[in-house]
Amino acid sequence: MTILVGPNAIGKSNLLEAVTLVSSATSFRQFSWPDVVKEGEALARVRLDAERGLVPVRLGLDVESSGRKSFFVDGTKKRKASDVAGRVPVVTFVPDDLQLAKGSGEVRRHALDVLGSQLSPAYGTLRSEYGKIVRQRTALLKQGEARRDTVEWDEVLARTGASFFIHRARLASRIEEAIVPFYETLSVGERVEMRFETSWGGETRPPREWAAASRDEVEWLMREALERVSRKERARGVTLVGPHRDDLVLLIEGLSARGFASQGQQRSLALAWKMAEAEVVGAVLGCTPVLLLDDVMSELDEKRRAALQEFVESGPQALLTTTNLAYFAPEMLEEAEIVEVADVR
């Protein structure tokens, strides 16, 4: 366990971000690849030496100021992010994750997709292909007047969308299974459940039901829905149907967390979700992820801090940032390596 301590805005988070960029080609912050490179510099470079089991892994990332990026695994250049993701699995926990309960569907979709892309290259490929399809199809819909035919784009949207959605549903059902006991402990007996709210699949259904659905069925449902909204889509120039509009709804004791969760419930839910992520990574990849915690201790009360501490100690490695060591229990500080961070920007 390494704790990076120092005042706000001196670049502690940048260090954690560098680890997520090189290990999963993504960040816990809004980012664009060109912005990763320091103003006036030609190149940003990250190298990460890790050990998985007893096997050393070396990951690399070069980003040019144009945003062009190359990944490296053990010195070999890789073209796609999906070739790198999952080699050194990480689970991040940052203050924004407290939005998992109350934020828009985007927050939960993003959390699932970042995890999924680490767990399977197919998930990552489907995610990026699906995103491309939506962008292409939307561009066509925006051509308005011309009203060009979208037949082929409807077809690929339904096909790729169905595969992508089933991958996502399978992952969500694993997260649900893992989150229930964690949340129960944190909340002293409350029950959490999940439901997919989709723009195409009729009434909400739990992830495990969708996970077992056939691809043909999902594809058919998406096609039907596309047909129903065709006029509206053309009028508005947006793609209204598909996994990019779905929401994974969280329920606490049967009530929507988005509508009703208290501050405490939101925090417990976020923490339980992260614990569930780590457990699913372990089950799927057979190795416990590295935990990256960006200034979250300050967001939690004493009880949840203790739970987080236990969680951190259960993993093989954790990198934490904080502005104040007082948030940590003395036993924890004794075991941790503490690094005082001066301005690293």
Next chain:
Amino acid sequence: MYYAAPIARLLEELERLPGVGPKSAQRIAYHILRSEAEGTARLAEALLEVKRVIHFCPRCFDFTEGDLCATCADPERDAATVCVVEEPRDVVAIERTGGYRGLYHVLGGVISPVDGVGPEQLRVRELLDHIAEGTVTEVVVATNTTVEGETTALYLARMLKPLGLKVTRIASGLPVGGDLEYADEVTLGRALEARREL
């Protein structure tokens, strides 16, 4: 300015080339400056010559120096089969497998609304003209296995099937999202052999 004006001009031109950043441009420019005039003259002549003599084959739209390209002009090639590809470089990739004996048609891209490319911007009309001559019975769609390549294949199938043609797609043994360029010869050869009807 760090560079003498003629060097700066050369660097500027080099940096316009695909895959050439400022560093490589500098390396190439200094290499040219150090090398003998003769070698540089040959390079310049080669550049001018491709632009002078190479044009599109009026039948398949591959690059050629003759009236027709070597494939279109070859009476041994099977005129009943046309393989549709995105770019001239894809013809090279398929020819390298040595397993294809039909003709080609180069579309000049793929459908991509984001880039403003629809069927009208591609050589679809010319493909239909070729087919209207009546010798073609099968069209093999060998666009890349990217989202845009698949969509273009579906579009072509919709246009061509009502004409009573067999429309096939190269098999999905190719890496998803991959360019034909990056597929090795064996994989690409197999993908062509195992094409399926669209």
